[in-house]
Amino acid sequence: MAPRITNVGSSMMTRLRIVPLALGLALASQLGYLPLVLVVVSASLIPLGIGVPAVIGSVAMCRWFADLHRGVAGSLLGRDVPRPYRPIQREDKWLARFRIAGGDPATWRDLCWLVANTVVGLVTNLLVVVLLLGGLFYVTMPVWWPSLPPGSDVGNIGLFRVRTEGDTLWMVLLGVGVWIFWLWITPRLMWLNAMVTASLLGPTETEVVNAKLTTRVTQLSESRAVSVDTHAAELRRIERDLHDGAQARLVALGMSLGMAEETVDDNPEAAKQLLSEAREATTSALAELRSLVRGIHPPVLADRGLEGALQALALASPANVKVAIDVPGRPPEPVESAVYFAIAEALTNTAKYSGAENVWLRLSYSDGKLVAVVGDDGRGGASVEPGGGLHGLERRLAAFDGTLLVTSPLGGPTVVFLEVPCTLTPA
Numbered sequence: 001m002a003p004r005i006t007n008v009g010s011s012m013m014t015r016l017r018i019v020p021l022a023l024g025l026a027l028a029s030q031l032g033y034l035p036l037v038l039v040v041v042s043a044s045l046i047p048l049g050i051g052v053p054a055v056i057g058s059v060a061m062c063r064w065f066a067d068l069h070r071g072v073a074g075s076l077l078g079r080d081v082p083r084p085y086r087p088i089q090r091e092d093k094w095l096a097r098f099r100i101a102g103g104d105p106a107t108w109r110d111l112c113w114l115v116a117n118t119v120v121g122l123v124t125n126l127l128v129v130v131l132l133l134g135g136l137f138y139v140t141m142p143v144w145w146p147s148l149p150p151g152s153d154v155g156n157i158g159l160f161r162v163r164t165e166g167d168t169l170w171m172v173l174l175g176v177g178v179w180i181f182w183l184w185i186t187p188r189l190m191w192l193n194a195m196v197t198a199s200l201l202g203p204t205e206t207e208v209v210n211a212k213l214t215t216r217v218t219q220l221s222e223s224r225a226v227s228v229d230t231h232a233a234e235l236r237r238i239e240r241d242l243h244d245g246a247q248a249r250l251v252a253l254g255m256s257l258g259m260a261e262e263t264v265d266d267n268p269e270a271a272k273q274l275l276s277e278a279r280e281a282t283t284s285a286l287a288e289l290r291s292l293v294r295g296i297h298p299p300v301l302a303d304r305g306l307e308g309a310l311q312a313l314a315l316a317s318p319a320n321v322k323v324a325i326d327v328p329g330r331p332p333e334p335v336e337s338a339v340y341f342a343i344a345e346a347l348t349n350t351a352k353y354s355g356a357e358n359v360w361l362r363l364s365y366s367d368g369k370l371v372a373v374v375g376d377d378g379r380g381g382a383s384v385e386p387g388g389g390l391h392g393l394e395r396r397l398a399a400f401d402g403t404l405l406v407t408s409p410l411g412g413p414t415v416v417f418l419e420v421p422c423t424l425t426p427a
Helices: 012-033 033-044 051-077 094-102 105-139 139-148 165-201 207-261 269-298 300-317 333-354 389-396
Strands: 320-326 359-364 367-377 403-407 414-421
Touching: 012 033, 012 051, 012 105, 012 165, 033 051, 033 105, 051 094, 051 165, 051 300, 105 139, 105 165, 139 165, 139 359, 207 269, 207 367, 300 320, 300 333, 300 414, 333 359, 333 389, 333 414, 389 403
Parallel strands: 320 359
Antiparallel strands: 359 367, 367 414, 403 414
């Protein structure tokens, strides 16, 4: 990997590591003529009917060559230089690939870079090598100058002539000065070369904005799909719970009341027993309805707000949970409910699987986002697996454009980060 040169105060070793890289880049800058010539020759063959595949192949070679330099420039600058090309699918036919590549502005920027790099790349990189070797040449002159034949012009600079061994000492000072200049200029030359590469081979500002918009649209589409799926699953769960629970209890209640009505005159004791069973069925139905409502929007949220509800969760946990909440307002009810259930699931997972003795819960609001952190000192090893509890949390939060991040190395600690964008209302 290329050394990073974003800090112009880099060490001597960093500068020395740059030298072979600069020599390689100087040579590679002249090899850039090859893909450039291939593109031009291939384009001239289009009227003969064989130019389209040749152009596509030569463009692919240009992109491969450019990718190598993107990697080097990214390492030098300490940041990625993304590929800005429009996607070409394997199933696309030759003519479609030709149109996509030819209509892509990044293709033409690659060609411009190949031309510019033959000059800028050669000069900047070769200068790094020449200055280092030039300084070495003059610093070592007292060693090798005496072995030169008399009257040799080697080492002379303009009107200054090296005639005696004493004169070579002045050349040592010159060599030291060249090295000092080399130390100063090397990172700047490499930075200049890397910036030229990044500016021509990287995406333009418009392409970056378009890429972000495309990514955002994709995220919103996925979030909407997850929201629809989650909503449908929640409706099915409610329907199933009503059918299997409260509805069955109410049917049994109706049957018990009907039988009690029929037997109240002939067998009062049996009617009393049936009424007692009906009362028990009523109690069970109410309990199941309360449980169902609690699963939709816990009453504790309505009564005590998110802070009070989380305090209640902490008290109910078997572990020692330290709670710190700093939220200057109240989030919307759907967000409040989603965050509550997410934290409840995280605390449940901690109690079941982590073996932790201490748990911490922090809730805050910053930059328009409700941020929750649940951590423990357990055994670690938690991960977001499809179908798992953490994956369910991720899907629940995605419906609100929220995110979930889990860090859990083996041996702990496990930390779950939740972020949900929302607007607070005064409490």
